[in-house]
Amino acid sequence: MxxxxxxxxxxxxxxxxxxxxxxxxxxxxxxxxxxxxxxxxxxxxxxxxxxxxxxxxxxxxxxxxxxxxxxxxxxxxxxIGYVVQQIGLFPHQIVEENIAIVPKLLNWDKKTIKARVSELLSLIKLPYDQYAKRYPNELSGGQQQRVGVARALAADPSxxxxxxxxxxxxxxxxxxxxxxxxxxxxxxxxxxxxxxxxxxxxxxxxxxxxxxxxxxxxxxxxxxxxxxxxxxxxxxxxxxxxxxxxxxxxx
The missing domain is CATH 3.40.50.300 (P-loop containing nucleotide triphosphate hydrolases)
Structure with a gap:
């Protein structure tokens, strides 16, 4: 290594x-x-x-x-991905938009971003079709923290x-x-x-x-x-x- x-x-x-x-x-x-x-x-x-x-x-x-x-x-x-205790999800953005923040800044295309968001939501056991369009206040604390982890991993940091x-x-x-x-x-x-x-x-x-x-x-x-x-x-x-x-x- x-x-x-x-x-x-x-x-x-x-x-x-x-x-x-x-x-x-x-x-x-x-x-x-x-x-x-x-x-x-x-x-x-x-x-x-x-x-x-x-x-x-x-x-x-x-x-x-x-x-x-x-x-x-x-x-x-x-x-470098970064996850904090306070989570810090943007309340006015849906789950999909929160996870996609850094990929958008890196100018990933929409199809690639959607595929990555879907992959990560599946990984954290929040299926895309059920959770992607929800706002943070519609999630439990544990679910919000899962989204925080997914957001940190979105741009595939080392x-x-x-x-x-x-x-x-x-x-x-x-x-x-x-x-x-x-x-x-x-x-x-x-x-x-x-x-x-x-x-x-x-x-x-x-x-x-x-x-x-x-x-x-x-x-x-x-x-x-x-x-x-x-x-x-x-x-x-x-x-x-x-x-x-x-x-x-x-x-």
Whole structure:
């Protein structure tokens, strides 16, 4: 697998406060990376530096072989899907129009756009003939989030970023969406997903590798199995112990 994202000695400061402290890591094409951490650990800042919503104070972020500060911001972002917790569907546009936004900006022809929208609606289990002409307010929260995922994938990006997309959704729907996202990733094995969560179960269920962050640094970055088998430090061990204690409530 080729390297699609690399952080090379990346630091982010706000005044005297260091938010990201000398990050070094790489992500290969086709990986599903989950970034796990408490509030303020730096996970969202790390994610937003990939699509230049936040610029590093020093160091380099490299995307598909190019240093991203040498790339046009708009062109870069059209190559990267982005899903957020707030979804952000346009309320005055029907589902089909919401999904088609980036393909239209890229001047895809109408027939190709319709075929892509239909393909993605099928993939997220919202059939075209039933859902394409609905407005966002006619959908449940889980259905809106599915459309948000489809919109992020519409222009066939090589990388898709997910910023706690299921955080505001009920537990049953969240579990269903996790399964669907795993299916989508298997359907497109060359696509790279980077997914932020503060839920340890979600991180370990979805990630081919899990990056655990603490105070702007990487505490451990490995497969779920390797982390469970050998926590790298006391912080990771406490995180795992907390999850085990919660699990014990259910016997």
């Amino acid at each position: 080729t390297e699609i994202i690399k952080f090379d000695h990346v630091t982010k400061r706000y005044g005297d406060k260091i938010v990201i402290d000398n990050l070094n890591f790489s992500i290969k094409t086709g990986e599903f990376i989950t970034i796990l951490g408490t509030s303020g650990s730096g996970k969202t800042t790390t994610l937003k530096m990939i699509n230049r919503l936040i610029e590093p104070s020093s160091g380099a972020v490299i995307f598909d072989g190019s240093q991203i500060d040498q790339l046009d911001e708009i062109t870069l972002r059209r190559r 990388v898709t970023l997910f910023d706690e997309p299921f955080g505001a959704i009920d537990a049953i729907t969240r579990s269903e969406l996790q399964e669907e996202l795993l299916t989508i990733h298997k359907t497109y094995p060359n696509k790279t997903f980077v997914f932020i969560t503060h839920d340890i179960y979600e991180a370990f269920k979805l990630g081919t590798r899990v990056m655990i962050m603490d105070e702007g640094k990487i505490a451990q970055f490995d497969t779920p199995e390797a982390i469970l088998k050998k926590p790298a430090n006391d912080f990771v061990k406490r995180l795992l112990d907390t999850a085990k204690n919660q699990e014990s409530l259910w016997g």
